[in-house]
Amino acid sequence: SLYTKPRQWALSPGYEFGDYGFDRPILAGCIACHSGQPRPVPDGNGRFQEPTFAELAIGCENCHGPGEAHIAAAEMGSPMGSITNPAKLSSWLADNICMLCHQTGDARVLQAGKTYRDFRPGAELDDSLGIFLVPFGRDSAPKDDLLEHYLSMRLSKCYLRSSGRLSCISCHDPHVQPSPTDAPEYFRKKCLACHTEKSCALPLSLRQHKTPPDDCAGCHMPKRNVTVISHSVLTNHRIVAQAEEAFPDAAFHMTTPQLSDLVHLSADPTKQNAPPLLTQLQAYAQIILAHPEYRARYWSVAQQLKATHADNVYVLEALADEALQRHNPEGASLAIRYLQDALHRGATNPSDFEELADLLVAAKRLSEAVDVLRQGMVSAPYDAELYRRATKVYFALNEGKSACAVAAQGVQRFPQDDEFRTLLNRCGTAAGGMNN
Known part of the structure; x- marks a missing residue:
């Protein structure tokens, strides 16, 4: 694959573990997040209809829902409410949109009769796709949190102390991609929406001597190289005070009586329903x-x-x-x-x-x-x-x-x-x- 940031060719993700040649199936769950809206053959094991995509690229409808109804309503003079605005959703439903592609878990299961095209922003992801995680154990370090962004955020002090009001879009605007030069200041302003200058225990003089200076995310959301994907880095979304900070007690109490041996990450935390x-x-x-x-x-x-x-x-x-x-x-x-x-x-x-x-x-x-x-x-x-x-x-x-x-x-x-x-x-x- 060509990795665009370093402008280098390297092994495609997953090929570090084995030579799969050119016969590894490309599954709908992969290209639904990486390429567009796929049209797989039902139970086709990597086979697709022609044309392969209903829509290419990750576009507006991924976050705002189908545009056809919005256009039809606008033509009738009443577009209000015909399109989803994630900013007006509850934190939980807004995060569900992001979880579709940014929360892997240990198992991802399409609900009976559903496809990846059935999820609608504003609806509960679990109605279409269930995401499950093997519970963390106190006697063993948690698994690598690659593509576990929602889970990591959910275990952050910011999330826990805000009673879940913190959401992905509290800090991320899908319409804005700050440059590497602008990112530290951009995200620092996001932090200061909730925190103050006095929130940081590190003296200002020490913060100013770091590179880049006074970089909240650089200290509390450190990046690390991802060994399983070439030329990739991962930001720690647990928003830690120190890089090796232990997981909070909540990390070990995420199961429910209805499903005692798995964490049902896509389930509404306010509901206690067992998955089918x-x-x-x-x-x-x-x-x-x-x-x-x-x-x-x-x-x-x-x-x-x-x-x-x-x-x-x-x-x-x-x-x-x-x-x-x-x-x-x-x-x-x-x-x-x-x-x-x-x-x-x-x-x-x-x-x-x-x-x-x-x-x-x-x-x-x-x-x-x-x-x-x-x-x-x-x-x-x-x-x-x-x-x-x-x-x-x-x-x-x-x-x-x-x-x-x-x-x-x-x-x-x-x-x-x-x-x-x-x-x-x-x-x-x-x-x-x-x-x-």
Whole structure:
């Protein structure tokens, strides 16, 4: 990627951890914040309709809502109230607009039937998108707060002592981007809207000798380099007195009785409603990738949904995961049935095809396994693992021509992957046995 500030090319975000080549899916949740309003194919695993975007760039409607109704009202002579002004919203609803892209959490789940285009400024974000966080523990440092701007602000003394009146737009004006030279004074004035010159315990003479001088944000919102994203820095939105200031007690009491093991960041703090079980299930499905200790809870929610949502893909995936943990033939057979049902009902996650194929291979049902992998290659044509597995299963079936055809596809589609060339070389060295 080209990083515009330093004017340098460097690895794209995430590629520091692995060589994903050119086959990493671009998901709607990414480009909804970085590029514009996407038009994804439902459950399309990175596939999009034509044209790809309903609107390019991050524009007025991201914060003010759809303009069509406003124009129609203006043409009828009554535009008042037909457009959202974040400055006139409650702090909570105004922050919801920012949270859509500036609050990551450990899991982000679209509510049933919703897309990223369904959120409307002025409405509650949680009606469209649930954001969840693994609670902080006193015995361990909090996770890196990259893109956790709302959470960090929520834990600041300024936020807590203002009873939540402080909001993102108390300090940020989306229409104004101060230059690096002007930023210290610009944000200092924002601080002085609530504080006074006497609020700072540091003598003025010492403040004036800093570079830049008398820079409130420079001391209390220090920047640090972000190791996981090239050429990036992160501002500490916790507004600390000292750089290593401990987290406040409130950081360890953010769960509710309705959801005791996750922090529901997008939920209205004044309400105590539990998120829908299906939303919880999807949140746990994301969280167990980094926190396997939540797996039992994941299975428990799936069992609760089994009676009412037995045909739901997410439920079937969870039930298959639970069955596999039995580590016996009965569990494997049950997992096969659940995954087959999930694919029949429209599952598109490449791992579902791969896991089902592996189970079928283990059960010596190779022909069924290769059929599943073929389906996966149609559903996710840029997932290299599906081609790799299909080639190997064809070889196991002694179907050399088919194996070599898939390996050739792999070389063409994933030229950076040495394993496909190795598999294709096997075709050349054993050509005499490849006549099936």
